[in-house]
Amino acid sequence: MSASTAGHEPPHERTPGWEDVVVHRLRERASWPALTAAVLLYTLSSVRAYAKDRTGIDNAVVVRAAHTLLEGGSPYADKRFLYLPGAVFAALPQTPLPRRVLFYAVPPVTGALVALGVMLALRIFDVRADSRLAVAALVGTALFVPFQSLVFLGNWTAASVVALPAALLLARRGRWSGAGMVIGAAVALKPMLVPVLLLFVLARRWRALGWAVGLPAALSLAAAWAMPRPGLFFTRTLPFLLHGQDSYARPYDSAWPSVLPRLGVPHTLALVLAVAAGATVLSFARLRWRAGGEEALRLVECAALLMLAAFVVSRPAFLNYALVVVPSLAASVVERGAAARSVWFWMPLVPQVGGVPWPGLDTAQRHAFRDAVMYGGLAAVLALAARRRAGRRAGRSGAKEPGKGLVTLRNGDYSLCREVEPGATPE
Numbered sequence: 001m002s003a004s005t006a007g008h009e010p011p012h013e014r015t016p017g018w019e020d021v022v023v024h025r026l027r028e029r030a031s032w033p034a035l036t037a038a039v040l041l042y043t044l045s046s047v048r049a050y051a052k053d054r055t056g057i058d059n060a061v062v063v064r065a066a067h068t069l070l071e072g073g074s075p076y077a078d079k080r081f082l083y084l085p086g087a088v089f090a091a092l093p094q095t096p097l098p099r100r101v102l103f104y105a106v107p108p109v110t111g112a113l114v115a116l117g118v119m120l121a122l123r124i125f126d127v128r129a130d131s132r133l134a135v136a137a138l139v140g141t142a143l144f145v146p147f148q149s150l151v152f153l154g155n156w157t158a159a160s161v162v163a164l165p166a167a168l169l170l171a172r173r174g175r176w177s178g179a180g181m182v183i184g185a186a187v188a189l190k191p192m193l194v195p196v197l198l199l200f201v202l203a204r205r206w207r208a209l210g211w212a213v214g215l216p217a218a219l220s221l222a223a224a225w226a227m228p229r230p231g232l233f234f235t236r237t238l239p240f241l242l243h244g245q246d247s248y249a250r251p252y253d254s255a256w257p258s259v260l261p262r263l264g265v266p267h268t269l270a271l272v273l274a275v276a277a278g279a280t281v282l283s284f285a286r287l288r289w290r291a292g293g294e295e296a297l298r299l300v301e302c303a304a305l306l307m308l309a310a311f312v313v314s315r316p317a318f319l320n321y322a323l324v325v326v327p328s329l330a331a332s333v334v335e336r337g338a339a340a341r342s343v344w345f346w347m348p349l350v351p352q353v354g355g356v357p358w359p360g361l362d363t364a365q366r367h368a369f370r371d372a373v374m375y376g377g378l379a380a381v382l383a384l385a386a387r388r389r390a391g392r393r394a395g396r397s398g399a400k401e402p403g404k405g406l407v408t409l410r411n412g413d414y415s416l417c418r419e420v421e422p423g424a425t426p427e
Helices: 018-027 030-044 057-070 085-090 099-124 132-143 145-153 157-172 176-189 192-201 206-227 231-244 256-262 267-291 297-311 321-322 326-334 365-396
Strands: 407-410 414-420
Touching: 018 132, 018 326, 018 407, 030 099, 030 132, 030 145, 057 132, 057 145, 057 267, 085 206, 085 321, 099 132, 099 145, 099 157, 099 297, 099 326, 099 407, 132 297, 132 326, 132 365, 145 157, 145 321, 157 176, 157 192, 157 297, 157 321, 176 192, 192 206, 192 267, 192 321, 256 267, 256 365, 256 414, 267 365, 297 321, 297 326, 297 365, 321 326, 321 365, 326 365
Parallel strands: none
Antiparallel strands: 407 414
16 A cells, blocks of 8 residues: 555545436436427427417517507507517517417417427536436426416517526526626516516626616617607506406416405405515525525526515416426426425426316416415425525534634645634644
């Protein structure tokens, strides 16, 4: 035995557990038959909306607003148009297309955007697009009721489904300004990702925050200047939103201020409970950020908590909003310590799988109760995971005797870490 190795045992290698074996298998390339079957199932689920008399209902609202602008009217004269001014101009390329073309085009285009968001979510954790996990993600998304709702409606939430994982991927690679630009562009179309601005605050990325705030502000001001009567947004559209829209949309709203009164809770108390719950979830988002850990996982779980806090409080919070956070959270299953590795993470999602009944809550008007359980359940699981992680970190920090630090002593190729008292000089 050489002198350099005498008295030193080889480092202990951790034996892979069953979870590590499963994750390794999920990361591997899937077979071509499996990939083909997943893509086919996903495509069929995207176009199942053709069985309905109408598709792209929500997209049609934005296109109608663009037609109104071309005719010299104000898009905000329509109370159903709830987007920022930039969305009107983004919809202009659709105005020359006949309704029949949009009927067939909107569902697959919406499905393609969601698929892109799923692939970007996988890339956050360095999972390849032809992996077994990608196959599982496509199949799971195809069976996910929020996805079926999104492609049927053609809702512009699809832009946020792409933007959030794209921004988190850029942030994970250290390109925070690029992440801010992506979030800003998405907010300019639909202000759904506004809660993610707090992620830049937690990370103290002020330049990125400037992009995320300044870009939609500039685009909205420019678009408002180019349209008649933009002030209707503040006098008509904003109050309509703050009051939870109207009796047509309210049954589909899963935010606490809408759901709790349907259970007999007074409106004022429901609002107080919602604000308290939202503030609690926000505090856990801050706790999750401070707990640290693997950067990709921290970004995804913290951003998800910020969005879920908004879904609890803000009105409206519809079923298809789940696609903004679920793909990235599901992809995090490959990371050790992820909340997605808990069976409790998947429990609120099971009732949202097509074909799984929930007696008494299967109608469209009662579906909001299932959605509230999903958002609240995900928020609770992520909050508890953040608390456990923070507790483990505090335990590791407190393991060292207070008042001592670590220094590294070197002698040739040999190094040793030892604790020293404050102010002491290492030998």
